[in-house]
Amino acid sequence: AIVQFSVIDGSALFDDPSFNVIATRTATHRQIWMRTDKGQFKDKRVRQALALTFDRQAMVDKLFKGRADIGNDHVIAPMYPYFDPATPAQRTKDVEQAKALLAAAGVTNLKAVLHTPDQQEIPDLGVLLQSEAAKAGITLEIAKESLDTFYGAQWCPAEPKDPPCAGAAELGIVDYGHRATPDVYLNAALSHKGVWNSSQYDNPAFDAAFKEFQGAVGVDAQKAACTKIETILNEDVPIGLPYFYNYLGGTSKEFTGTYSSALGQMFFQQTTKAG
Numbered sequence: 001a002i003v004q005f006s007v008i009d010g011s012a013l014f015d016d017p018s019f020n021v022i023a024t025r026t027a028t029h030r031q032i033w034m035r036t037d038k039g040q041f042k043d044k045r046v047r048q049a050l051a052l053t054f055d056r057q058a059m060v061d062k063l064f065k066g067r068a069d070i071g072n073d074h075v076i077a078p079m080y081p082y083f084d085p086a087t088p089a090q091r092t093k094d095v096e097q098a099k100a101l102l103a104a105a106g107v108t109n110l111k112a113v114l115h116t117p118d119q120q121e122i123p124d125l126g127v128l129l130q131s132e133a134a135k136a137g138i139t140l141e142i143a144k145e146s147l148d149t150f151y152g153a154q155w156c157p158a159e160p161k162d163p164p165c166a167g168a169a170e171l172g173i174v175d176y177g178h179r180a181t182p183d184v185y186l187n188a189a190l191s192h193k194g195v196w197n198s199s200q201y202d203n204p205a206f207d208a209a210f211k212e213f214q215g216a217v218g219v220d221a222q223k224a225a226c227t228k229i230e231t232i233l234n235e236d237v238p239i240g241l242p243y244f245y246n247y248l249g250g251t252s253k254e255f256t257g258t259y260s261s262a263l264g265q266m267f268f269q270q271t272t273k274a275g
Helices: 007-015 044-051 056-064 095-104 122-134 147-155 183-189 204-215 219-236
Strands: 002-004 019-024 029-034 068-070 111-117 139-145 171-176 243-245 247-252
Touching: 029 044, 029 122, 029 243, 044 095, 044 219, 056 068, 056 122, 056 243, 111 122, 111 147, 122 139, 122 171, 139 147, 147 171, 171 183, 183 204, 204 219
Parallel strands: 111 139, 111 171
Antiparallel strands: 002 247, 019 247, 029 171, 068 243
């Protein structure tokens, strides 16, 4: 028997003695976008403050039973060979620093609607964000919506806009599937006038670093560009990105040698029946 599942709907399989779990590290993630062009999150100190309320380890533990990599508010996943683990330093929960940033920005009693699609663990992620943000004086009202409503009205409205995604909500959570390289995330989601740039993020330094990454030859040059990308995104926080979660699949222990890709393909070239 071959099974593909998530932590949410297949948790019992982890304890099944007749089942082999196949866990593959991926770049699959959620982006908590914040509008950077107008509204309550225009000041990056407010965006940094919200990101400082994230209890990332609790998210990984509660939502994925530890089967995820902690994110640092940028899209270069730890499984990429050009990921820089040292720069910038990992952002961790710091409620007092979040309060200080809000005060410095002149913001009190911040209230915002957090739009979430009714999809997989995302509503539960919203609840965790709401609970932790409250400790810094940020009140989040969760609007859980059908996929049609969410994608058609809150993330990127369907009708043509200039710039793309104009009119999207100021705060929400959107899903991004695995990619073998981060180009789609860097281009569509974060570059100037990117077609999925729901944050309306516009930073020439980021665009230049992305162009450097695209033109880089070899892992060392790619890593140098990614160090710049990671640092810029972590500082500007157009998106909060708390984790990259594993792709999960598995087989009956009657079989050995099966493996999967981060995109979910199962490979059986070396599969044999045990015993």
